[in-house]
Amino acid sequence: MKRLPLLLLSGLAVAVVAACGGGPKPETPAPAVVNQDSIDAARRAEEERQRAEAEAREREAREREARQRAADSLAALGKSTEAVRTLVATMIHFDYDKAIIRGGDAAVLDQKVAILQANPALRIRISGHCDERGSDEYNLALGNRRATAAKQYVVSHGIDGSRIETVSYGEERPLASGHDEESWAQNRRDEFEILSGGENLKQP
């Protein structure tokens, strides 16, 4: 969140990933610098390589999002209140047993930030959900982390935290009832619900 001033999209996403606890380190991919700290590098080589790979994927996703968003923001000019509501309600999804915002979902949250900025009376509730594989009660804590991760993202982009409630339903309210990865992936999610101020929504 300290990196907020740089409003470059990539900067934002990195800040958020860092804010979501234990995430990958900020950029400057290690492989370029070969001759320094070789002992340290050797010890962590495997770990760094994995991180670099993950970050490369994420960077790619972010670039795609950026292009997508540019197109979206033009299209968004014509959106009605109903369409804005739909944007507010768009869910984000998580990896198994993780509460880190995925690269692709940062753009979904950026949309919500813009909507919250354009509509100061709007208050929302974020609910975190899990798939059925983990422990029932542990999933309440995990869902809580997922809801909180999304709130932290939005708050770190300048939205007042008092406008956002969080809750966890663990695995108690699945969307998909199947017992396969497809259903589980759908169920590992944050839902966004309008609490108040959603009657007349301005486009961002």
Added chain:
Amino acid sequence: MRRLLLGLAVLSAGPTVRPSDAQDTSAIDRGVRIGIVYRPGVRPGMVVLPVHAPALDSARIILSRDLDYSDRFELITLPGGDSIRVTAAAPGARPPAAGGAGRTGGGGAAAATTLNYPLYQALGADFAVAVAAGSGDSAIVTVHDVAAGGVRRELRARLPALKDPGFRLAIHQLADRVLEAALGVGGTAATRVLFVMDGKVYSIDQDGADQKLVSSSDHQAMSPAWAADGRRFSYMEFWQGHGRLFLQEVASGKRAPVATTGQALDFTPAFSPDGKTLAFSRATEEGTDLYTVNIKDGCCLQRLTVGRFYDNLSPTYSPDGQRIAFVSTRAGLPQIYVMAADGTDQQLFAPFDYGATGSSNAPEWSPDGQTVAFHRDVGGTLQVFVLDVRTRAVRQLTSVGRNEDPTWAPDSRHMAFVSDRSGYRQLWIIDVETGRIRPLLQKSGARLPAWSPRLPETASSTP
């Protein structure tokens, strides 16, 4: 598994059920055993003598099943298969036939004060139990010591009418007294298991009878937990995006929200053994941490853990009230930790290999204080484990299917848990000593079981 299911089918389809036995449809005296481990000779043999009055016959069937489920006796079927019919046709003791097909009554409405002890001894019985009517609405259960050739103890109890909700509990309590008289140990017959199904809390007798809805609202509920006196329980309900804890009285069904909860997501309540304190997990934007609240005075919220970047949840008290075992993600994946009841001296409880051992959750301290049961991820599925508190050795108890959320019976020997071993998730009971296993409830979706302590008599009254 097939063998096991077959056994169940035989049990429920057994021909011993007569119209007058409607109270209880699965008779155990056919000698069909559900267990896989069957070691004749290790446990003392027991015969529960036939009886003729309908109410007493129902009592006898419930009693027999309780004694069988104690896993401490080898219940012996009298020769001749349907012993009830046989003795009904030929009441009174009769010497065994030459072919060894000895048939006998000996029980009957008037409790025999002496039995044909050599006969029962020949059948392998160490104990014989007779149920008879006493004066008024009382029943007399006589425990015969077959080897000694005399009465070990005569137990009297008021027996409510067959249709009375207290009837079953009265029999269960008699069964526990028989166990006490025979072996000097406490039983688990007079207990119930709370569980969650379709978001509601239910209660069921430990023998699988008398399932009842105890939830009184439409709010989705989770995590029922018993108070040590068996008169109250607690559970969590989702309310407007919060998790609210409730206390409910067993006898009256009356409930009240726990003070200081309801503004956050509070879950997994656990009573201190003295019943004065409720420990629970609270999820906020800082993560999930453990708290206690004084439920006697409804005050004094206390925070026990400060996780910040990790979660602490699922508290369970040691029976002396001095310590709390709980789950923490401080090392990454959730594992089992322990601390003093005031939150100090937090340390790892169940050892694990970093990077290799799967997530561990849902700890429950055994009533004898010696072990903590929990479940752990093994190769992508959950299995029940037991931690030895003194040596901190961990033992895997289950391996068939997915097994989770263990809860101890008051004898610290039986355990209820959720398993999908039969194809769908349901409640099972395992005897940790013999490995004998039986389904508690054959309904899909039952989970989060909580086994009661031995229930006081007043718990039998219903709203």
